[in-house]
Amino acid sequence: MTQNIFKVLGLNLLEKDGVYPSLFMGDEKSLGEGRKLTAHSPIDMKKSSVFREVSTIQVNDVLKKLNIANEKWRMIPAPKRGELIRVVSNLAREHKNELAHIITLESGKIFEEAKGEVQEFIDVCDFAVGLSRQLYGLTIASERYKHKMLEQWHPLGTIGIISAFNFPMAVWAWNAMIALVCGNTIVWKPSIQTPLCAVACHLLLQKALEQFKDFPKNISSVIVGSRAIGEVIVKSKRTQLISATGSVTMGRKIAAIVSARLGKLLLELGGNNAMIVTPSANLDLSLRAILFSAVGTAGQRCTSLRRLFVHKDVKDKVINSLVKAYKSVRIGDPFEKDILMGPIISEDSHKKMLIALKQITKQGGKIIYGGERVVKNVPEGGFYVEPTLVTIKHGALILQHETFAPILYIIEYENLEDAISMNNSVPQGLSSAIFTQDVNEAELFTSAVGSDCGIVNVNIGTSGAEIGGAFGGEKDTGGGRESGSDSWKSYMRRATNTINFSGEIPLSQGIEFEIK
Numbered sequence: 001m002t003q004n005i006f007k008v009l010g011l012n013l014l015e016k017d018g019v020y021p022s023l024f025m026g027d028e029k030s031l032g033e034g035r036k037l038t039a040h041s042p043i044d045m046k047k048s049s050v051f052r053e054v055s056t057i058q059v060n061d062v063l064k065k066l067n068i069a070n071e072k073w074r075m076i077p078a079p080k081r082g083e084l085i086r087v088v089s090n091l092a093r094e095h096k097n098e099l100a101h102i103i104t105l106e107s108g109k110i111f112e113e114a115k116g117e118v119q120e121f122i123d124v125c126d127f128a129v130g131l132s133r134q135l136y137g138l139t140i141a142s143e144r145y146k147h148k149m150l151e152q153w154h155p156l157g158t159i160g161i162i163s164a165f166n167f168p169m170a171v172w173a174w175n176a177m178i179a180l181v182c183g184n185t186i187v188w189k190p191s192i193q194t195p196l197c198a199v200a201c202h203l204l205l206q207k208a209l210e211q212f213k214d215f216p217k218n219i220s221s222v223i224v225g226s227r228a229i230g231e232v233i234v235k236s237k238r239t240q241l242i243s244a245t246g247s248v249t250m251g252r253k254i255a256a257i258v259s260a261r262l263g264k265l266l267l268e269l270g271g272n273n274a275m276i277v278t279p280s281a282n283l284d285l286s287l288r289a290i291l292f293s294a295v296g297t298a299g300q301r302c303t304s305l306r307r308l309f310v311h312k313d314v315k316d317k318v319i320n321s322l323v324k325a326y327k328s329v330r331i332g333d334p335f336e337k338d339i340l341m342g343p344i345i346s347e348d349s350h351k352k353m354l355i356a357l358k359q360i361t362k363q364g365g366k367i368i369y370g371g372e373r374v375v376k377n378v379p380e381g382g383f384y385v386e387p388t389l390v391t392i393k394h395g396a397l398i399l400q401h402e403t404f405a406p407i408l409y410i411i412e413y414e415n416l417e418d419a420i421s422m423n424n425s426v427p428q429g430l431s432s433a434i435f436t437q438d439v440n441e442a443e444l445f446t447s448a449v450g451s452d453c454g455i456v457n458v459n460i461g462t463s464g465a466e467i468g469g470a471f472g473g474e475k476d477t478g479g480g481r482e483s484g485s486d487s488w489k490s491y492m493r494r495a496t497n498t499i500n501f502s503g504e505i506p507l508s509q510g511i512e513f514e515i516k
C-alpha cells in the first residue's frame, strides 16, 4: 500500500540501493549525499525507509529557489491560490485510506485515528479555501482631514515548517495550507521518524499543481534530514517565519537561534494537560472523555490527558470505572480492526516511560494499573505498553513533566479553586478541561482566573480539537497559534497605510513644523 500511494502520485520513489530521495523541490527530487538516516515502523521496528542526509549547500539552494518562486506566487490573487488548495483537498479525500496507511505505518497510531488525521488535513484545506477570500484588513478612522487609514496584510515570504512525529500530516496541513493561501512558499522538515508521510503530502500538492499551468512549480519543498539540517533552515534569513512543532527542548533551541537574527517564530510545543472532574459531573461522559484523551494515540498527543483532578466525593467511583475500562483496552497491531492502542514510537520512548514509572514510586505515587510492556498478541519488535493509572499527591515533581507515553496521574481535590490552581501549576499551558453540570464552576474555569491554557474545554476531553479554532498554548508550550480563527495573521505581514487626499500636509498630534 505504501508504494501504491506513490504510484498513484506518479512517482517510483525508490532510487539507488533502496534509498529514497531526501529533497523534494517542486517537481524535482534529489538524493542526499551524507550519512544514512533510517526510519523504523513502530509496529515491529522493521526498517520502513532509508534516506541520506542532505548538505547545507543543498538546503540553501532550496531556500533560494523558494524565495524566487515567492516573487511570482505572492502576485497570484489569493482566491486563485485557494483554488489550488481546493484541488489538494479533493485529492486528499480521494486518497484518504492510502494516506492514513502511511501515517499508521510510520507513527503507529491506529488506522481509525490516522483516518481522522487525514480528515483534519482535509478540513484545514477547506478552511483555507474559504480564507483565501477573507484575508481582511481594517479601515481605521484618521484624525486628519481628508486622510484615510487602513491595514493591509501581505505575504511574508518563505515559511519553514518543522514538525513532530505524532501528527505527521495534519501539522503540515495546518501550516502549509494557510501559508500557501497567504501567498507564501514553504519548506518542510518533518520528523525523521515519519518522512514518507511528508513525501506523500508534498507529492499530493505537486499533483494538484499540475492543473495550474501558470502557477510557479517551486512553492513547496520537503527536506528529510536530522536536527542539524533543521538548524540550517532555522538559521537562514531566507525563511521569514519558522513554525515549529515539537518538544519544549527543541523550542528553546530554535527560539534562541531565530531570536538572535530577530526572525519571526511560531512555536507549538509540549503540553501537560489536565482535566477536573467535579461532583456534579456526568461520570459516564467523563469516563469516555478521559479514556480517549489519555489512551488515544497511546498517550502521544500534545493534548493527551496527563493529570486528572477528581473531587474526593467521586474519586473512588471514577477510579473503579477507569481501572475497569483500562483493562478492556485492546492493544496491538494498529492496522487491526477493534484495536484501540498501538505501539509507542520507539525504544527510547519506552525507556523514558520506565524512568518515569520509577520516579513515580520514588515520589510517593502508586501505580494502580498498567505500566508493563505487552508482548503477547502484538507484532514482535514493537514497544507495546499497558496504559497506566497512577494515584499521586499534588507537589510530586514528576507532575511538572510531559512524559510522552500513556501515563495518567490521578490527584484528589476538595475545592475547585485548588484544582484550578493545580491545573495551572505546571510550566506548560496547552489543553485543559472540566467536567461539571454546574454553570458557576464552568464559568469560573473558563474565566480570567480559571485555566491558564490555550485550550479550555467544558464537558469535552483535552484532546481532539477542531480546526476552526486557533490551536496552541501558553507558557512553555510556546504561545503560538495554528490552524483556525485568525491564526493566518502569523503567516502575513501587516502594513498600516495612511493616504492623504487633502492637498495639504497636516501632521498627526497637531504638530506645527513649518519654516517661517
Ligand code: NAD
Binding pocket: 162, 163, 164, 165, 166, 167, 189, 190, 191, 192, 225, 226, 227, 228, 229, 230, 231, 234, 245, 246, 247, 248, 249, 250, 251, 253, 254, 268, 269, 270, 271, 301, 302, 303, 402, 404, 430, 472, 473, 477
Ligand atoms: P522533537 O522535539 O524531538 O522533534 C520535533 C521536530 O523538531 C523534529 O522534526 C525534529 O527533527 C526537529 N528538531 C529537534 N531539534 C531541532 C533543532 N535543534 N533544530 C531544528 N529542528 C529540530 O519532538 P517529537 O518527539 O517528534 O514530538 C513530540 C513532542 O512534540 C511532544 O513534546 C509533543 O507535546 C510535541 N507536540 C506539540 C504539538 C503542539 O501543537 N503543541 C503538536 C504535536 C507534538
